Amino acid sequence: xxxxxxxxxxxxxxxxxxxxxxxxxxxxxxxxxxxxxxxxxxxxxxxxxxxxxxxxxxxxxxxxxxxxxxxxxxxxxxxxxxxxxxxxxxxxxxxxxxxxxxxxxxxxxxxxxxxxxxxxxxxxxxxxxxxxxxxxxxxxxxxxxxxxxxxxxxxxxxxxxxxxxxxxxxxxxxxxxx
Amino acid sequence: xxxxxxxxxxxxxxxxxxxxxxxxxxxxxxxxxxxxxxxxxxxxxxxxxxxxxxxxxxxxxxxxxxxxxxxxxxxxxxxxxxxxxxxxxxxxxxxxxxxxxxxxxxxxxxxxxxxxxxxxxxxxxxxxxxxxxxxxxxxxxxxxxxxxxxxxxxxxxxxxxxxxxxxxxxxxxxxxxxxxxxxxxxxxxxxxxxxxxxxxxxxxxxxxxxxxxxxxxxxxxxxxxxxxxxxxxxxxxxxxxxxxxxxxxxxxxxxxxxxxx
Numbered sequence: 001x002x003x004x005x006x007x008x009x010x011x012x013x014x015x016x017x018x019x020x021x022x023x024x025x026x027x028x029x030x031x032x033x034x035x036x037x038x039x040x041x042x043x044x045x046x047x048x049x050x051x052x053x054x055x056x057x058x059x060x061x062x063x064x065x066x067x068x069x070x071x072x073x074x075x076x077x078x079x080x081x082x083x084x085x086x087x088x089x090x091x092x093x094x095x096x097x098x099x100x101x102x103x104x105x106x107x108x109x110x111x112x113x114x115x116x117x118x119x120x121x122x123x124x125x126x127x128x129x130x131x132x133x134x135x136x137x138x139x140x141x142x143x144x145x146x147x148x149x150x151x152x153x154x155x156x157x158x159x160x161x162x163x164x165x166x167x168x169x170x171x172x173x174x175x176x177x178x
Numbered sequence: 179x180x181x182x183x184x185x186x187x188x189x190x191x192x193x194x195x196x197x198x199x200x201x202x203x204x205x206x207x208x209x210x211x212x213x214x215x216x217x218x219x220x221x222x223x224x225x226x227x228x229x230x231x232x233x234x235x236x237x238x239x240x241x242x243x244x245x246x247x248x249x250x251x252x253x254x255x256x257x258x259x260x261x262x263x264x265x266x267x268x269x270x271x272x273x274x275x276x277x278x279x280x281x282x283x284x285x286x287x288x289x290x291x292x293x294x295x296x297x298x299x300x301x302x303x304x305x306x307x308x309x310x311x312x313x314x315x316x317x318x319x320x321x322x323x324x325x326x327x328x329x330x331x332x333x334x335x336x337x338x339x340x341x342x343x344x345x346x347x348x349x350x351x352x353x354x355x356x357x358x359x360x361x362x363x364x365x366x367x368x369x370x371x372x373x374x375x376x377x378x379x380x381x382x383x384x385x386x387x388x389x390x391x392x393x394x395x396x397x398x399x400x401x402x403x404x405x406x407x408x409x410x411x412x413x414x415x416x417x418x419x420x421x422x423x424x425x426x427x428x429x430x431x432x433x434x435x436x437x438x439x
Contacts (some may be wrong), residue, residue, distance in 0.1 A: 007249070015245075020239050022238075041240060041250070051402055052402055054420055135193065136229060136233075137234050142190070157187075157189045160189040166226045168220045
């Protein structure tokens with residue numbers, strides 16, 4: 001039976017982190033529509049598990065659920081009987097700001113250099129992309145990232161190093177132009 | 179520090195995640211190593227570019243609405259069911275009325291059966307009440323009626339408000355500073371609540387006269403909170419916190435040691 005107190009706590013503690021959840025889902029799926037599905041599914045799971053949530057960091061907790069949801073969601077896609085193999089690359093170029101079309105004020109106009117950073121991050125391997133997004137976009141600590149991804153803090157550090165290294169290589173031509 | 183090791187520490191330095199001595203050693207190496215300086219500058223540039231590229235997009239409004247709508251809201255669905263049932267009854271012709279009545283009484287019977295089965299025992303009800311009270315005390319800024327870390331302020335405050343003198347002990351030394359006291363109404367009687375803190379977790383300690391439990395604390399968990407219940411020297415004690423089972427255990431043994439002293 002749902003408990004009104006729990007519902008209220010969930011709404012004050014977890015719902016406000018929707019932007020973070022969507023952002024992380026968006027950079028994991030690299031597709032706006034999929035990101036919405038993953039974020040929504042993650043919220044339903046979070047609500048289900050909420051009674052056992054005991055920590056103080058609701059955002060990191062939610063993001064670990066978003067990440068898990070993304071991974072099971074990817075596996076389900078791979079196991080689809082139709083024989084279509086889930087291809088990251090096939091789904092990779094659909095990330096847009098289309099949903100903002102109905103909100104002209106929020107329309108994002110990116111400069112050419114911003115667009116290139118965007119593309120570089122999109123092209124980064126998943127294991128590097130997730131730590132880079134959690135660190136640079138969500139500004140989480142190594143400890144929080146380690147808990148979300150389920151790896152030691154040292155691995156967080158080395159993946160961030162390699163991720164930034166690869167981004168630097170991808171962005172090098174652009175930086176030389178400057 | 180060797181060169182390879184320093185490169186491994188580079189992200190940690192950039193993100194200010196190194197300890198002081200590591201950071202100092204890193205800087206010392208950087209002073210004398212052109213290659214590391216270049217790598218560091220490169221990583222810092224990437225980090226700055228990522229932060230300036232407007233990579234973060236707010237969630238669409240529609241998603242927020244979809245999620246809110248998808249969260250279970252039992253009250254609404256129950257009302258809807260009732261409404262549908264009434265509409266169904268209303269749409270039947272009169273000749274169907276006895277069937278409707280029978281159905282209604284079957285529904286009523288099963289509802290009362292399930293109510294009967296769902297009636298919690300007095301202990302369960304008390305536990306639920308305490309958890310609710312604990313949560314409420316955190317929500318509405320009603321953690322204390324008297325704010326004090328001094329037991330000689332908290333204890334007299336209860337005078338005249340209760341028909342008993344609750345034992346108030348100081349546990350700051352043990353890591354559980356007393357932060358205040360409160361009067362609450364639990365189990366159909368006024369009770370004393372002492373509020374302690376462990377790190378950032380409040381611990382509510384409820385006390386009232388009685389001998390309802392054994393001397394050995396019974397620990398249970400409900401909705402993510404841990405509760406412990408015991409009786410000593412004619413007082414019932416309930417302690418509740420979200421700090422964790424181990425922390426609650428430690429708190430209780432320190433508290434009991436202090437009470438016995």
